[in-house]
Amino acid sequence: MKDSPAEKRIHQALYYERLVDDHCACILCPRGCVIAPGSFGHCGARANAGGTLVLPYYGLISSIAIDPVEKKPLRMFLPGSLTYSVGFWHCTMDCPFCQNWEIAHPDKVERRYLEPAQLVAMALTSGCPSISFTYSEPCLHIEYLIEAMTLARSAGLKTILVTNGNLRPEPAASVLPLTDATNVDLKTWIPDRYGKILGGDIKAVKAFIALAYRLCHVEVTSLLVPGVLDTPDQIEKIARFLAGISRTIPLHITPYHEAYLWDKRPLGAAESARIAEPAFALIDHVYYQPPWLH
Ligand code: SF4
Ligand code: SF4
Incomplete structure:
Protein backbone atom coordinates (compact mmCIF):
# COMPACT_ATOMS: atom_id res chain seq x y z
CA MET A 1 0.00 0.00 0.00
CA LYS A 2 1.26 3.52 -0.82
CA ASP A 3 1.97 5.85 2.08
CA SER A 4 -1.03 8.08 2.64
CA PRO A 5 -0.51 11.83 3.21
CA ALA A 6 -1.49 11.34 6.85
CA GLU A 7 1.24 8.75 7.30
CA LYS A 8 3.84 11.26 6.16
CA ARG A 9 3.12 13.47 9.21
CA ILE A 10 5.83 13.25 11.86
CA HIS A 11 4.30 11.89 15.03
CA GLN A 12 6.05 12.99 18.18
CA ALA A 13 6.27 10.48 21.02
CA LEU A 14 4.96 10.96 24.52
CA TYR A 15 7.08 9.89 27.49
CA TYR A 16 10.59 11.07 26.83
CA GLU A 17 13.04 13.62 28.15
CA ARG A 18 15.49 15.71 26.17
CA LEU A 19 19.09 15.35 27.27
CA VAL A 20 22.27 17.18 26.31
CA ASP A 21 23.58 16.93 22.74
CA ASP A 22 20.09 16.23 21.37
CA HIS A 23 19.94 12.81 23.01
CA CYS A 24 16.51 11.57 24.19
CA ALA A 25 15.71 9.39 27.20
CA CYS A 26 12.65 7.28 26.47
CA ILE A 27 10.62 6.71 29.64
CA LEU A 28 7.86 4.51 28.25
CA CYS A 29 9.14 1.11 29.34
CA PRO A 30 11.52 0.21 32.17
CA ARG A 31 14.47 -0.24 29.81
CA GLY A 32 14.90 3.55 29.64
CA CYS A 33 16.85 3.80 26.38
CA VAL A 34 19.03 6.85 25.86
CA ILE A 35 18.80 7.43 22.12
CA ALA A 36 21.30 9.41 20.07
CA PRO A 37 20.12 11.59 17.16
CA GLY A 38 19.42 9.45 14.11
CA SER A 39 19.10 6.25 16.15
CA PHE A 40 16.28 3.96 17.32
CA GLY A 41 15.55 2.66 20.81
CA HIS A 42 16.04 -1.00 21.65
CA CYS A 43 12.48 -1.89 20.56
CA GLY A 44 13.05 -0.43 17.09
CA ALA A 45 9.79 1.56 17.24
CA ARG A 46 10.83 4.91 18.71
CA ALA A 47 13.51 7.07 17.12
CA ASN A 48 15.42 10.26 17.79
CA ALA A 49 14.99 12.81 14.98
CA GLY A 50 17.28 15.73 15.83
CA GLY A 51 16.48 15.73 19.56
CA THR A 52 12.77 14.90 19.23
CA LEU A 53 11.51 11.39 19.95
CA VAL A 54 9.29 10.32 17.06
CA LEU A 55 7.17 7.34 16.00
CA PRO A 56 8.23 6.15 12.54
CA TYR A 57 5.57 3.40 12.60
CA TYR A 58 2.64 5.39 13.95
CA GLY A 59 -0.63 3.92 12.67
CA LEU A 60 0.94 0.99 10.84
CA ILE A 61 -1.18 -2.08 11.49
CA SER A 62 0.34 -5.55 11.22
S1 SF4 B 1 12.74 -0.26 24.43
FE1 SF4 B 1 11.52 1.23 23.22
S2 SF4 B 1 9.85 1.80 24.60
FE2 SF4 B 1 11.42 0.84 25.88
S3 SF4 B 1 12.67 2.55 26.63
FE3 SF4 B 1 13.64 1.77 24.75
S4 SF4 B 1 12.81 3.06 23.09
FE4 SF4 B 1 11.47 3.31 24.88
S1 SF4 C 1 5.16 -10.12 21.78
FE1 SF4 C 1 6.71 -11.70 21.95
S2 SF4 C 1 8.55 -10.64 22.70
FE2 SF4 C 1 6.77 -9.33 23.10
S3 SF4 C 1 6.13 -9.82 25.21
FE3 SF4 C 1 4.91 -11.06 23.80
S4 SF4 C 1 6.07 -12.99 23.68
FE4 SF4 C 1 7.46 -11.45 24.50
Whole structure:
Protein backbone atom coordinates (compact mmCIF):
# COMPACT_ATOMS: atom_id res chain seq x y z
CA MET A 1 0.00 0.00 0.00
CA LYS A 2 1.26 3.52 -0.82
CA ASP A 3 1.97 5.85 2.08
CA SER A 4 -1.03 8.08 2.64
CA PRO A 5 -0.51 11.83 3.21
CA ALA A 6 -1.49 11.34 6.85
CA GLU A 7 1.24 8.75 7.30
CA LYS A 8 3.84 11.26 6.16
CA ARG A 9 3.12 13.47 9.21
CA ILE A 10 5.83 13.25 11.86
CA HIS A 11 4.30 11.89 15.03
CA GLN A 12 6.05 12.99 18.18
CA ALA A 13 6.27 10.48 21.02
CA LEU A 14 4.96 10.96 24.52
CA TYR A 15 7.08 9.89 27.49
CA TYR A 16 10.59 11.07 26.83
CA GLU A 17 13.04 13.62 28.15
CA ARG A 18 15.49 15.71 26.17
CA LEU A 19 19.09 15.35 27.27
CA VAL A 20 22.27 17.18 26.31
CA ASP A 21 23.58 16.93 22.74
CA ASP A 22 20.09 16.23 21.37
CA HIS A 23 19.94 12.81 23.01
CA CYS A 24 16.51 11.57 24.19
CA ALA A 25 15.71 9.39 27.20
CA CYS A 26 12.65 7.28 26.47
CA ILE A 27 10.62 6.71 29.64
CA LEU A 28 7.86 4.51 28.25
CA CYS A 29 9.14 1.11 29.34
CA PRO A 30 11.52 0.21 32.17
CA ARG A 31 14.47 -0.24 29.81
CA GLY A 32 14.90 3.55 29.64
CA CYS A 33 16.85 3.80 26.38
CA VAL A 34 19.03 6.85 25.86
CA ILE A 35 18.80 7.43 22.12
CA ALA A 36 21.30 9.41 20.07
CA PRO A 37 20.12 11.59 17.16
CA GLY A 38 19.42 9.45 14.11
CA SER A 39 19.10 6.25 16.15
CA PHE A 40 16.28 3.96 17.32
CA GLY A 41 15.55 2.66 20.81
CA HIS A 42 16.04 -1.00 21.65
CA CYS A 43 12.48 -1.89 20.56
CA GLY A 44 13.05 -0.43 17.09
CA ALA A 45 9.79 1.56 17.24
CA ARG A 46 10.83 4.91 18.71
CA ALA A 47 13.51 7.07 17.12
CA ASN A 48 15.42 10.26 17.79
CA ALA A 49 14.99 12.81 14.98
CA GLY A 50 17.28 15.73 15.83
CA GLY A 51 16.48 15.73 19.56
CA THR A 52 12.77 14.90 19.23
CA LEU A 53 11.51 11.39 19.95
CA VAL A 54 9.29 10.32 17.06
CA LEU A 55 7.17 7.34 16.00
CA PRO A 56 8.23 6.15 12.54
CA TYR A 57 5.57 3.40 12.60
CA TYR A 58 2.64 5.39 13.95
CA GLY A 59 -0.63 3.92 12.67
CA LEU A 60 0.94 0.99 10.84
CA ILE A 61 -1.18 -2.08 11.49
CA SER A 62 0.34 -5.55 11.22
CA SER A 63 -2.76 -7.69 11.70
CA ILE A 64 -6.52 -7.53 11.92
CA ALA A 65 -8.71 -10.53 12.79
CA ILE A 66 -11.98 -11.34 14.48
CA ASP A 67 -11.34 -13.67 17.41
CA PRO A 68 -13.41 -15.20 20.20
CA VAL A 69 -12.71 -13.11 23.30
CA GLU A 70 -11.63 -16.32 25.05
CA LYS A 71 -8.63 -16.39 22.69
CA LYS A 72 -7.16 -13.19 24.20
CA PRO A 73 -7.54 -14.99 26.72
CA LEU A 74 -10.39 -13.41 28.71
CA ARG A 75 -12.93 -15.71 30.36
CA MET A 76 -14.84 -13.32 32.57
CA PHE A 77 -15.40 -10.37 30.23
CA LEU A 78 -18.10 -10.47 27.53
CA PRO A 79 -17.95 -14.30 27.47
CA GLY A 80 -19.02 -15.93 24.23
CA SER A 81 -18.48 -12.75 22.20
CA LEU A 82 -16.19 -11.96 19.28
CA THR A 83 -13.61 -9.17 19.43
CA TYR A 84 -12.12 -7.07 16.62
CA SER A 85 -8.41 -7.76 17.14
CA VAL A 86 -5.69 -5.41 15.99
CA GLY A 87 -1.90 -5.71 16.10
CA PHE A 88 0.92 -3.23 15.58
CA TRP A 89 4.65 -3.94 15.12
CA HIS A 90 7.60 -4.37 17.53
CA CYS A 91 7.78 -5.12 21.23
CA THR A 92 9.36 -3.79 24.43
CA MET A 93 10.57 -7.28 25.38
CA ASP A 94 12.70 -9.98 23.76
CA CYS A 95 11.11 -13.31 24.75
CA PRO A 96 13.09 -15.95 22.84
CA PHE A 97 9.96 -18.13 22.56
CA CYS A 98 7.83 -15.33 21.07
CA GLN A 99 4.93 -16.79 19.13
CA ASN A 100 4.37 -13.47 17.33
CA TRP A 101 8.02 -12.91 16.49
CA GLU A 102 7.38 -11.99 12.85
CA ILE A 103 5.61 -8.82 14.00
CA ALA A 104 7.37 -8.35 17.37
CA HIS A 105 10.85 -8.40 15.81
CA PRO A 106 10.25 -7.69 12.13
CA ASP A 107 12.90 -7.47 9.43
CA LYS A 108 10.48 -5.44 7.38
CA VAL A 109 7.35 -3.49 8.31
CA GLU A 110 4.37 -3.53 5.95
CA ARG A 111 3.03 -0.05 5.40
CA ARG A 112 -0.68 -0.58 6.04
CA TYR A 113 -1.72 2.74 7.58
CA LEU A 114 -5.01 3.35 9.32
CA GLU A 115 -6.01 6.49 11.18
CA PRO A 116 -7.51 5.67 14.60
CA ALA A 117 -10.93 6.87 13.36
CA GLN A 118 -10.74 4.55 10.32
CA LEU A 119 -9.82 1.60 12.51
CA VAL A 120 -12.67 2.26 14.93
CA ALA A 121 -15.12 2.60 12.02
CA MET A 122 -13.97 -0.81 10.72
CA ALA A 123 -14.40 -2.35 14.18
CA LEU A 124 -17.94 -0.94 14.40
CA THR A 125 -18.80 -2.32 10.97
CA SER A 126 -17.66 -5.78 12.09
CA GLY A 127 -20.47 -5.89 14.66
CA CYS A 128 -18.08 -7.00 17.42
CA PRO A 129 -18.89 -5.46 20.81
CA SER A 130 -15.21 -4.82 21.57
CA ILE A 131 -11.91 -3.88 19.99
CA SER A 132 -8.75 -5.63 21.20
CA PHE A 133 -5.20 -4.34 20.90
CA THR A 134 -3.16 -7.51 20.92
CA TYR A 135 -0.60 -9.80 19.16
CA SER A 136 2.74 -7.95 19.68
CA GLU A 137 2.99 -5.17 22.32
CA PRO A 138 0.26 -2.55 21.91
CA CYS A 139 1.52 -0.26 24.70
CA LEU A 140 4.57 0.52 22.58
CA HIS A 141 2.08 2.48 20.47
CA ILE A 142 0.47 4.24 23.40
CA GLU A 143 -0.04 7.50 21.49
CA TYR A 144 -2.25 5.68 18.95
CA LEU A 145 -3.90 3.56 21.65
CA ILE A 146 -5.03 6.60 23.63
CA GLU A 147 -6.62 8.08 20.53
CA ALA A 148 -8.21 4.86 19.28
CA MET A 149 -9.48 3.74 22.68
CA THR A 150 -11.05 7.14 23.35
CA LEU A 151 -12.83 7.03 19.99
CA ALA A 152 -13.87 3.40 20.44
CA ARG A 153 -15.41 4.05 23.82
CA SER A 154 -17.31 7.10 22.65
CA ALA A 155 -18.69 4.93 19.79
CA GLY A 156 -19.91 2.31 22.28
CA LEU A 157 -17.17 -0.29 21.84
CA LYS A 158 -15.50 -1.94 24.82
CA THR A 159 -11.71 -1.77 24.78
CA ILE A 160 -9.39 -4.71 25.45
CA LEU A 161 -5.63 -4.54 25.96
CA VAL A 162 -3.51 -7.70 25.72
CA THR A 163 -0.11 -6.72 27.03
CA ASN A 164 3.16 -7.79 28.61
CA GLY A 165 2.56 -5.08 31.25
CA ASN A 166 6.20 -4.04 30.98
CA LEU A 167 5.45 -0.36 31.23
CA ARG A 168 6.39 2.51 33.54
CA PRO A 169 3.74 3.81 35.98
CA GLU A 170 2.95 7.10 34.24
CA PRO A 171 2.05 5.63 30.82
CA ALA A 172 0.26 2.75 32.57
CA ALA A 173 -1.88 5.32 34.37
CA SER A 174 -2.75 6.92 31.01
CA VAL A 175 -3.84 3.83 29.13
CA LEU A 176 -5.54 1.74 31.81
CA PRO A 177 -8.39 4.20 32.52
CA LEU A 178 -9.31 3.87 28.82
CA THR A 179 -9.25 0.07 29.02
CA ASP A 180 -12.31 -2.01 29.89
CA ALA A 181 -10.45 -5.31 30.18
CA THR A 182 -6.84 -6.36 30.04
CA ASN A 183 -4.94 -9.62 29.96
CA VAL A 184 -1.41 -9.22 31.28
CA ASP A 185 1.38 -11.79 30.96
CA LEU A 186 3.26 -12.71 34.11
CA LYS A 187 6.00 -14.77 32.53
CA THR A 188 8.14 -16.02 35.44
CA TRP A 189 8.59 -15.26 39.13
CA ILE A 190 12.39 -15.09 38.90
CA PRO A 191 13.48 -11.45 38.43
CA ASP A 192 16.79 -12.43 36.88
CA ARG A 193 15.02 -14.48 34.18
CA TYR A 194 12.60 -11.61 33.54
CA GLY A 195 15.53 -9.32 32.92
CA LYS A 196 18.19 -11.50 31.31
CA ILE A 197 16.11 -13.94 29.25
CA LEU A 198 13.01 -11.86 28.48
CA GLY A 199 14.29 -8.27 28.55
CA GLY A 200 11.57 -7.13 30.95
CA ASP A 201 11.20 -5.97 34.53
CA ILE A 202 9.04 -8.02 36.91
CA LYS A 203 8.55 -5.08 39.29
CA ALA A 204 6.98 -3.01 36.52
CA VAL A 205 4.74 -5.91 35.46
CA LYS A 206 3.56 -6.52 39.03
CA ALA A 207 2.81 -2.81 39.48
CA PHE A 208 0.91 -2.79 36.17
CA ILE A 209 -1.28 -5.71 37.29
CA ALA A 210 -2.01 -4.06 40.65
CA LEU A 211 -2.98 -0.80 38.93
CA ALA A 212 -5.06 -2.64 36.33
CA TYR A 213 -7.06 -4.29 39.09
CA ARG A 214 -8.02 -0.83 40.39
CA LEU A 215 -8.93 0.60 36.99
CA CYS A 216 -10.46 -2.16 34.84
CA HIS A 217 -11.18 -5.87 34.55
CA VAL A 218 -7.89 -7.81 34.64
CA GLU A 219 -6.93 -11.41 33.90
CA VAL A 220 -3.37 -12.76 33.95
CA THR A 221 -1.62 -15.34 31.75
CA SER A 222 1.37 -17.45 32.72
CA LEU A 223 2.83 -19.57 29.94
CA LEU A 224 4.65 -22.73 31.07
CA VAL A 225 7.99 -22.46 29.29
CA PRO A 226 10.86 -24.85 30.10
CA GLY A 227 13.77 -22.83 31.46
CA VAL A 228 11.55 -19.80 32.17
CA LEU A 229 8.42 -20.81 34.11
CA ASP A 230 8.67 -24.50 34.91
CA THR A 231 8.22 -25.15 38.66
CA PRO A 232 5.24 -25.38 41.06
CA ASP A 233 7.07 -22.97 43.35
CA GLN A 234 6.91 -20.22 40.71
CA ILE A 235 3.20 -20.77 40.07
CA GLU A 236 2.58 -20.75 43.81
CA LYS A 237 4.32 -17.37 44.13
CA ILE A 238 2.44 -15.95 41.15
CA ALA A 239 -0.88 -17.11 42.62
CA ARG A 240 0.02 -15.73 46.07
CA PHE A 241 0.87 -12.38 44.49
CA LEU A 242 -2.50 -12.28 42.69
CA ALA A 243 -4.34 -13.37 45.85
CA GLY A 244 -2.64 -10.49 47.67
CA ILE A 245 -4.47 -8.15 45.27
CA SER A 246 -7.65 -10.22 44.98
CA ARG A 247 -8.41 -13.94 44.88
CA THR A 248 -10.90 -13.12 42.11
CA ILE A 249 -8.28 -12.28 39.46
CA PRO A 250 -8.43 -15.11 36.88
CA LEU A 251 -5.13 -16.83 36.09
CA HIS A 252 -4.64 -18.63 32.76
CA ILE A 253 -1.90 -21.25 32.82
CA THR A 254 -1.15 -22.13 29.23
CA PRO A 255 1.25 -24.45 27.38
CA TYR A 256 4.04 -23.25 25.14
CA HIS A 257 5.24 -24.71 21.88
CA GLU A 258 8.65 -24.28 20.27
CA ALA A 259 8.88 -20.95 18.45
CA TYR A 260 11.40 -18.33 17.33
CA LEU A 261 14.72 -18.96 19.17
CA TRP A 262 13.53 -21.40 21.87
CA ASP A 263 13.58 -25.03 20.86
CA LYS A 264 13.28 -26.69 24.29
CA ARG A 265 10.69 -29.48 24.29
CA PRO A 266 7.32 -28.45 25.79
CA LEU A 267 6.61 -29.77 29.28
CA GLY A 268 4.61 -33.00 29.37
CA ALA A 269 1.00 -33.26 30.51
CA ALA A 270 1.74 -34.75 33.96
CA GLU A 271 4.52 -32.28 34.69
CA SER A 272 2.42 -29.30 33.52
CA ALA A 273 -0.46 -30.36 35.78
CA ARG A 274 1.94 -30.70 38.73
CA ILE A 275 3.35 -27.21 38.10
CA ALA A 276 -0.13 -25.64 37.83
CA GLU A 277 -1.55 -27.41 40.87
CA PRO A 278 -0.64 -24.90 43.67
CA ALA A 279 -2.69 -22.12 42.03
CA PHE A 280 -6.03 -23.87 42.58
CA ALA A 281 -5.96 -23.52 46.36
CA LEU A 282 -4.85 -19.90 46.33
CA ILE A 283 -7.15 -18.14 43.85
CA ASP A 284 -10.74 -18.62 42.74
CA HIS A 285 -10.45 -18.82 38.94
CA VAL A 286 -7.63 -20.87 37.44
CA TYR A 287 -7.96 -21.72 33.75
CA TYR A 288 -5.43 -24.45 33.20
CA GLN A 289 -4.94 -25.54 29.60
CA PRO A 290 -3.24 -28.94 29.32
CA PRO A 291 -0.63 -29.31 26.55
CA TRP A 292 -2.72 -31.69 24.47
CA LEU A 293 -5.48 -29.08 23.98
CA HIS A 294 -3.08 -26.50 22.59
S1 SF4 B 1 9.85 1.80 24.60
FE1 SF4 B 1 11.52 1.23 23.22
S2 SF4 B 1 12.81 3.06 23.09
FE2 SF4 B 1 11.47 3.31 24.88
S3 SF4 B 1 12.67 2.55 26.63
FE3 SF4 B 1 11.42 0.84 25.88
S4 SF4 B 1 12.74 -0.26 24.43
FE4 SF4 B 1 13.64 1.77 24.75
S1 SF4 C 1 6.13 -9.82 25.21
FE1 SF4 C 1 4.91 -11.06 23.80
S2 SF4 C 1 5.16 -10.12 21.78
FE2 SF4 C 1 6.77 -9.33 23.10
S3 SF4 C 1 8.55 -10.64 22.70
FE3 SF4 C 1 7.46 -11.45 24.50
S4 SF4 C 1 6.07 -12.99 23.68
FE4 SF4 C 1 6.71 -11.70 21.95
